[in-house]
Amino acid sequence: MAHLKRLYLIRHGKPSATWGGDDDDPGLDEAGQAQANAARDWLMALPPDEQPTMVVSSPLRRCRETAIPTAEALGVEIEVDPRVGEIPTPAALSPEERGPWLRKSFAGTWAEIEGDLDYDAWRREIAASLASRGNTAVFSHYVATNAVVSQLMGVPQVLAFRPDHASITILETDGETLTLVEKGREATTGVL
Template identity: 45%
Template sequence: MLLATLYLVRHAKPASTYGDSVDPGLDETGRTQAVQAAAELKQLPHPLPVYTSPLRRCRETALPLAETWGVQPIVFPEIGEIPSPPLGLKERQEWLRQAMASDWAHLQSSAPTGSPDYGAWRESLLAAVRAMAGDAVIFSHFIAINVVIGAAKQSEQVISFRPDHASITAIEVRDGTIAIKALGREVGSGEASVMLGR
């Protein structure tokens, strides 16, 4: 029995990158992308609950859709940004670069002292997604979306899909099993640096 169809939306383009700011909002391009995503999603048969990461870039991406549907976005910490190790902004950016090229076991084993338990973070995110009891739209992040798609593909790579800003990926959750319904638009091969804005 199908429990839920979930629309995972990567946040729109932020005003600064992961190496420059802890919690940026959207830039002008990002605000336009958020409106475009809302226009696409409002074609669904009826309004759905809207969930969002606590971070500004996701909350601001969710706003046009929430206003269109007249709903209040629900902050959903479990689908937030991958937690950072205890590093400065520039060092975090290099850590992220390396993390994105590795698998989850290596990410944990090579994490700097004082880092979070990335396995536990990943499992908490997947448990929250599997527990969704109805259709919903979820505004999240590049790596968080990859956690979900990786589970559907049974992949241990940190990155198995490259969702572009404001792209919409649909998954189905059935009895705790995650299946891909439709992958969203991906980042072009010449735009890899954009991903560091997550």
């Protein structure tokens, strides 16, 4: 039997702007920077055999900035992986239409999301991309985290839970199969 490795799926810290705002790729605000440091501290306090040895991030700035303290503490480069990025928005939508599209999507199932691609297949692809990793900190997004958690829980709903900023969801992998160990801290408000 293969040795199980830990994988940490971390939602980015609080951004300086929310989706639908003027900045389509905001960095972290002061609270988000503190959350990024807190995530690093939590990860570095793990037993040595459970600590991440690699850091992976969505291409978006808020995730990369959340990943920086952990990567620096580990002395590793951040691997940017678009597969753990934000949910792809249909090409026909304007920036102003993205918010209503997301809200409608959140209320349904993965198969019901309207758009240019098969979003149920998109969530399976994210989970599969993580299964081959181990001892890795992956900095991602609210919807991408839900994609993985809902897939592993076997539920069709888009919102399997509400990960807070810098929430850390713990997964395990044997290199092929991914399992959910513990969902991260949940937010008390909606997506911010």
